[in-house]
Amino acid sequence: QQQVRQSPQSLTVWEGETAILNCSYENSAFDYFPWYQQFPGEGPALLISILSVSDKKEDGRFTIFFNKREKKLSLHIADSQPGDSATYFCAASLGAQGLTFGLGTRVSVFP
């Protein structure tokens, strides 16, 4: 059973639009949720993260919305740029345990 699920698998947006990436999780004890961005041939890079005590985290064009009751979160990429084209991974962890990743959402931003 997959602990962290992401949707959609792939997403295409036009430059300037807001991309919305969804994530849900099974374990209600997860308390830390980072999002990673990965370009082909590179390792994942931390983009933004949120703790379960918060319901929103903003960093520039990137915003996480978190709903603890529904065990869902989403990443909004505002004013999408072609350079944002990458695969985005939602992850979760409980305390000091390793991260559990979703399968990722591939985002393509067209000019």
Place this chain on the structure above:
Amino acid sequence: DPKIIQKPKYLVAVTGSEKILICEQYLGHNAMYWYRQSAKKPLEFMFSYSYQKLMDNQTASSRFQPQSSKKNHLDLQITALKPDDSATYFCASSQVRDSDYTFGSGTRLLVI
């Protein structure tokens, strides 16, 4: 300059052989990790080390053995290689255990 160095970048191995994947981090971090990324599977946590001590092992097989000779090194020895071991192996580090990670660029292993 890369802050986490993984060597080699690409590796082809014969079934049954043994290989060592190298990881060095120059971030001054105290915790290091190994993750595996296979086709159509999520990034999978394998090991975590903190101050050169094994803290967590989520790998079922004893064929995978991490080795930490120095604080900023965490190598991964894989014995009796199988085709199913083909994947990209990522090393990561963090300041303290399970704070924000920095990942290396990975070693792409193909077992034939």
